[in-house]
Amino acid sequence: MSFKDVLVCVEDLPSDEATLEVAVGLARSFGAHLVGLHVRLLAELPPFIMAEYGGQITLMQDRLALEASDRAKARFEAALAAGGITGEWRDVAGNPLREVPLHARHADLTVIAQRNPEEWSEDGLVDQLLLDAGRPVLVVPYVGRYPAVGRRALVAWNAGREAARAVADALPLLRRAERTLVVALNPRAVTGSHGDVPGADIAAHLARHGVSAQAESLQAEDVALGDMLLSRAADEDADLLVMGAYGHSRMRELVLGGVTRHVLDHMTLPVLLSH
Structure with missing residues (x-):
């Protein structure tokens, strides 16, 4: 038994750096296929706001989401280059509480950052992933660096x-x-x-x-x-x-x-x- 597919959640947050370091290290060590996943959250706003400002808000949301996605992808590719491995990038739009467990079901291990209460991230994502994915989850603290895991x-x-x-x-x-x-x-x-x-x-x-x-x-x-x-x-x-x-x-x-x-x-x- 080994890890053949490793999924890493890249959220465009400072904690991505440590999470990617762990994921890349594991993928390299096990010769596993590494998938970077970024979910572009589409916020749901009240109908009266959408009725008046819908078009403008949608354009702004799309622009900010794409900018975050580009930063996350660049960080993922830099981590791959530093680790000397190749990987696959996935960028999807939707609700992270649904999308992340869905993708995790097709991986041997999912690597994700601990939620930092001082940063915005999807509340309850780690919990939902644990309960819904049916796969093991490796949670990396948002503070510190962990170049070796499992020694x-x-x-x-x-x-x-x-x-x-x-x-x-x-x-x-x-x-x-x-x-x-x-x-x-x-x-x-x-x-x-x-x-x-x-x-x-x-x-x-x-x-x-x-x-x-x-x-x-x-x-x-x-x-x-x-x-x-x-x-x-x-x-x-x-x-x-x-x-x-x-x-x-x-x-x-x-x-x-x-x-x-x-x-x-x-x-x-x-x-x-x-x-």
Whole structure:
């Protein structure tokens, strides 16, 4: 198993630089076909505004969208040239919440930037991508640079189906890792799910796939668990966190908080998530 198609979202934002660096590095490392995707958002305005100013507004929207698309394409092509690889550019018009998951379904991995609350970007895009694409998503923090991803990996393991899916999706990266640490989350919360030794069974499974992994456990409340995971990743000097996404419903996590939501908001390293 390997990555043969990698999709990267290019949003005409400062965070594109780090996201493209990660995507180009992965495509080069795996010999994968890299697709750059930019979605030109067509804003929907109230009918009374369109009735009076529709033509002018449409022309202005088209002009600004095309300028953003040109900048995004230039950034993508510069990243390809710097990485010494070739790729495919896709520019589509529509709603990113629909278009990005649609294109992601035809790729082994999608790379996208963490949402920066101080910049405009489509709210909820990462969440929608996780829930709708059916493919793993690698989210890159909007702060920092990450020239190598997957050298030292930390796997968040709660023995749930989302975590199992994430581990399977991350195998191409985990096989290449110099060190993999499996952290069993709240193993006492669900009796029997983790086995006699928390993390041992999934570590043994990884070993059969050529991944040398160590296991340990963490016990905490959901939000505190997110902090502890990120802190443990920093202690390990990890450059990749692998975890399942939204084991609880997304609405429950938005209202009450949860590990997925906390990590998406506060990540300090690239995170591969699967739902």
